Amino acid sequence: MALAVHGAQLGNRFTQTLFLALTIVLGSVFLGIKTIEYGHKFHEHLVPGPSFIFEGDFHAQMFFSLYFMMTGLHALHMVIGIAILAVLTWQASRGAYGRHYYSPVELTGLYWHFVDIIWIFLFPLLYLIGRHG
């Protein structure tokens, strides 16, 4: 994404289109991994609710509620981001952005990096803390 903004700043139509498309691909890969992960959670009865089964602390439901809430909201942000990126890629390929006008690319970059920062914090909090025990 940062390289797409760079391409737009320099008015390079090919690199900005390429990197925007690459951002969509990588974002989709992430969502694909999350889909598989959600599938496993359903399979293992780790979705909070009547069918919740977990050997150990009853309060684990609280963790999985937070897990689904936070990863779900993050995924929603990403779906919105990918939709915006799709429009942006199409427009960039038509040469809409260049050296003198690239605000949409820059602003989408800010949004995408904000979503990135959310994940920087969610990843250690949900996946790493308590791992050593």
Next chain:
Amino acid sequence: MSAAGSDHVVPIKIYLAIFAALMALTAFTVWVAFIDLGRLNVVVALAVAVTKATLVILFFMHVKYSSRLTWLVVASGFVFLAIMVAFTMADVVSRGWLGTPGG
């Protein structure tokens, strides 16, 4: 922002260096999570996360090259975040001080 192309264009080298640093920090935080440091595990994980977020904000979001007004806006965001965290922690830390009614 794109005021007639007068913006600072960050060299690709810097983007690649930041990306490498982010990947290295991710590997480090995963590695360190498997080592038992007691309560320090949480501290280390969040310190790494804060470092990574700072890199993203400064370089990928171009704040390092922005005007002082942008710095002020970003800093004020952190002030409000700190207020939110402080109120949350005020609840978490003081929980149980007064005992449970009827219990």
